[in-house]
Amino acid sequence: MEAVPERISVQTNVLNANQQMAAANREQFAGHGLLVMNLMSAPGAGKTTLLEATIKALQGQFRLAVIEGDLQTDLDAQRIEALGVRAYQITTGTVCHLDARMVARALDVFPLNNLDLLVIENVGNLICPASFDLGESLRVVVCSVAEGPEKPKKYPVMFNKANVVLINKIDLAEASGVDLKELAANVREVNPHATIFAVSSRTGEGLTTWTKWLQQAVEVHASAAMVSV
Amino acid sequence: MHEISIAESIIQIAEAKAREQGARSIQVIKLRLGTFTTIVPDALQFAFEIARQGTLSREARLDIEIVPMVVRCVVCEASTQPVNGICLICEQCGFPLEILSGEELQIEYIEVDSEREESPWRQCQNEFQSRPMC
Numbered sequence: 416m417e418a419v420p421e422r423i424s425v426q427t428n429v430l431n432a433n434q435q436m437a438a439a440n441r442e443q444f445a446g447h448g449l450l451v452m453n454l455m456s457a458p459g460a461g462k463t464t465l466l467e468a469t470i471k472a473l474q475g476q477f478r479l480a481v482i483e484g485d486l487q488t489d490l491d492a493q494r495i496e497a498l499g500v501r502a503y504q505i506t507t508g509t510v511c512h513l514d515a516r517m518v519a520r521a522l523d524v525f526p527l528n529n530l531d532l533l534v535i536e537n538v539g540n541l542i543c544p545a546s547f548d549l550g551e552s553l554r555v556v557v558c559s560v561a562e563g564p565e566k567p568k569k570y571p572v573m574f575n576k577a578n579v580v581l582i583n584k585i586d587l588a589e590a591s592g593v594d595l596k597e598l599a600a601n602v603r604e605v606n607p608h609a610t611i612f613a614v615s616s617r618t619g620e621g622l623t624t625w626t627k628w629l630q631q632a633v634e635v636h637a638s639a640a641m642v643s644v
Numbered sequence: 645m646h647e648i649s650i651a652e653s654i655i656q657i658a659e660a661k662a663r664e665q666g667a668r669s670i671q672v673i674k675l676r677l678g679t680f681t682t683i684v685p686d687a688l689q690f691a692f693e694i695a696r697q698g699t700l701s702r703e704a705r706l707d708i709e710i711v712p713m714v715v716r717c718v719v720c721e722a723s724t725q726p727v728n729g730i731c732l733i734c735e736q737c738g739f740p741l742e743i744l745s746g747e748e749l750q751i752e753y754i755e756v757d758s759e760r761e762e763s764p765w766r767q768c769q770n771e772f773q774s775r776p777m778c
């Protein structure tokens with residue numbers, strides 16, 4: 416008898432495996448009352464420098480640690496460690512984004528207890544990281560003025576998934592001929608709900624507004640975690 | 645987006661399902677792919693042809709149903725399909741739009757070859773193997 420084609424229902428998301436791992440990470444973070452930030456941007460937007468400035472402003476306010484993601488080198492982790500903050504470097508080799516499994520493996524060697532905030536600095540890439548949930552609480556996208564005003568329209572999925580957009584290097588706005596209002600409007604077009612901050616890590620302009628917001632987010636998250644226990 | 649790893653995930657999920665049902669080979673994998681994802685259909689087809697070699701899916705066809713992005717205003721409830729660029733602010737009333745569809749990346753079903761009846765030779769073999777040794 417000839418083999419007869421048979422249709423079998425699957426109804427499974429292709430990224431199901433990552434989603435399950437992300438959910439497990441999320442549960443682990445919740446168990447520690449830990450606020451976790453997934454920090455993303457194009458390469459060269461100034462993520463690491465902005466993170467250094469953020470750490471300097473908030474150190475001593477609460478306990479934080481960083482997971483760094485790059486294809487090669489541990490240069491970024493070294494920079495964070497130089498500030499006295501524990502940093503763990505994931506080097507992906509050729510993979511252009513972090514995924515939930517890489518983060519889960521890092522958590523095995525990187526104790527989470529006694530932390531209030533964990534920042535995961537993703538690989539510099541405005542495309543792939545948008546599709547890979549890591550189990551984070553907050554998605555923060557950094558967009559520098561030097562990249563021009565059109566980035567949000569060209570990479571709508573990434574900007575749409577952001578909870579916070581940090582417009583960085585605003586000290587270069589005049590030199591770049593970029594209108595900050597236009598850039599903010601472009602962010603709002605693809606994401607009406609994002610909280611937008613305009614900062615310069617170099618001059619410090621706008622930094623306090625961002626770091627105060629983050630500090631409040633950590634405090635609210637920690638007290639919510641205590642209530643639910 | 646590196647479509648090769650997406651193609652590999654598709655094949656893994658399809659094969660797990662096929663093996664679960666005792667299928668010999670996969671003929672069709674039906675995928676629903678939204679336009680508001682980072683995946684390009686042509687690139688995915690190309691990657692699939694490479695990734696399926698030597699697997700249960702080696703003769704499979706990847707049917708991609710493109711799911712258009714549909715957005716709806718949370719206030720005035722006007723529904724639209726963005727054509728040129730994505731704007732999530734309602735043209736009618738200025739309130740935010742929610743995304744109703746277009747983010748899908750889902751395997752809907754597979755079609756497999758399943759043996760319905762055993763050949764006489766296979767029946768004989770099975771009978772021989774299940775007979776106790778004396």
